Amino acid sequence: MTRTRVAVLAAGGLLLGSVLLPGSSAAEPRNTPAAARAGIRLVPEDATCAPQQLNTSLTPSSSDAGPDVQRIIKRGKLIAGIDTNSYLWGFRNPTDGSLQGFDIDLVHALAKSILGNADAVEFLAVPTANRVSALQQGQVDVVVRTMTISCDRLSQVAFSVPYFNAGQEIVVPKSSSITGFNDTLKGKKVCAATGSTAADMLKDPAKNHGETVFPVANQLDCLVQMQLGNVDATITDNALGAGQVAQDPTIHLVGGPLDQEVYGVAMKLGSDDLVRRVNYVLKDYFTGQWTAEYQRWLTPLGSTPPPAPVPHFAN
Structure with a gap:
């Protein structure tokens, strides 16, 4: 059985320890009333950048020649910052300890495309407040952790195109x-x-x-x-x-949603080749797998999957 290394980043950014967990496996979410709300408002009132900046990222590329992608390939694994405490998104199955969720499956899809092996991943559990610093300090290659793309964060890290809408x-x-x-x-x-x-x-x-x-x-x-x-x-x-x-x-x-937000895969600022490579994966992901992943994990948000995000690319 494939085993996946999981580590935890402490509040100070240090690696406290690691444990070996079994690879991810399917699990059915519990039944619950639909939690999605209609009529999501526009971007937050205090937005300091244009709305299209939150929805646009670099043009996709399948090239493996860039320095950031090459570093991952030479290492032989993708290091991903995740959450292990968000049911449906990134969590440990209480039965077998495996990591599961919508975000976890997306990380496996990135690893499969870049490395040819969906299980070539080292997962690091990153607290919410440490997502940016984990990227800036090079502790992780990507953060896939329901991370909202915001004007402030665009000045600190690089983002893929959005892969989910929320509020x-x-x-x-x-x-x-x-x-x-x-x-x-x-x-x-x-x-x-x-x-x-x-x-x-x-x-x-x-x-x-x-x-x-x-x-x-x-x-x-x-x-x-x-x-x-x-x-x-x-x-x-x-x-x-x-x-x-x-x-x-x-x-x-x-009360309904207070704003409209979009989740993106976050990477270190300036890692343009990796951003393009991730966008290449997402562009294909949206054509079929995204809907399947929604049906697998996110039906508590509504039994009918919404349309997958429409990517917008620039330069």
């Missing part, structure tokens, strides 16, 4: 009086992962509704804190929120 939304217990990102949050404790889009939203005094922010390392920690009664609500991507709902049917998403 921030409120997650609360079904017994809660909170109805959305509004004055029902007054006096409440709201959980968000440090370094996330949700955390940035809560820092904005113009959007404050009198809530107290409760920061955690990863969005799944918010689910635990809600279950313990330590927080009243969570703000996270609705795609991740659907994973929380799938794990705990006593919670739900409320």
Whole structure:
């Protein structure tokens, strides 16, 4: 059986340790009410770049000649920063310990295209706040971790074309009086992962509704804190929120999406050859495999797969 190395990056960016886990295998998501919402708003109000910049990346190339792609080929493995705590996206199967999810399968597709072996991957579990530094310090080649493409992040790392559309939304217990990102949050404790889009939203005094922010390392920690009664609500991507709902049917998403976001594969700034190579993989991925992966993992977002993203390329 193929075995995949998984390591953990600590908050300080150091490699704390590693364990060997079995290779990924199929698993059916639990049944849950649809968590997707219609009518997603346009880009965040505080966007400092044009919307098309968030949706456009470098023209695809199948070439393996570039320095970044060559480094991966010579090493013989792709080093990918992932999440192991986001049900449906990147998580450990509690039965056999294997890594599974939509993002995990995308990493395997990248490895298969670049190295000819889908299992030629070293996975590093990267906390939300360390995604950018892990790339800048060369600890990982790619981050595939429901990472939102934003104006600020475009100045720090390079992105592929978007591979998924999402939006921030409120997650609360079904017994809660909170109805959305509004004055029902007054006096409440709201959980968000440090370094996330949700955390940035809560820092904005113009959007404050009198809530107290409760920061955690990863969005799944918010689910635990809600279950313990330590927080009243969570703000996270609705795609991740659907994973929380799938794990705990006593919670739900409320109020509808607060913005429109897109996830991209992140790479070190200046790694143009690798960006083009990843975009080459994604261009093919969108023609069939993307829908199959949605049906495999993301039906809690809605039983009917939405159209796959339409890539936009420049230079």
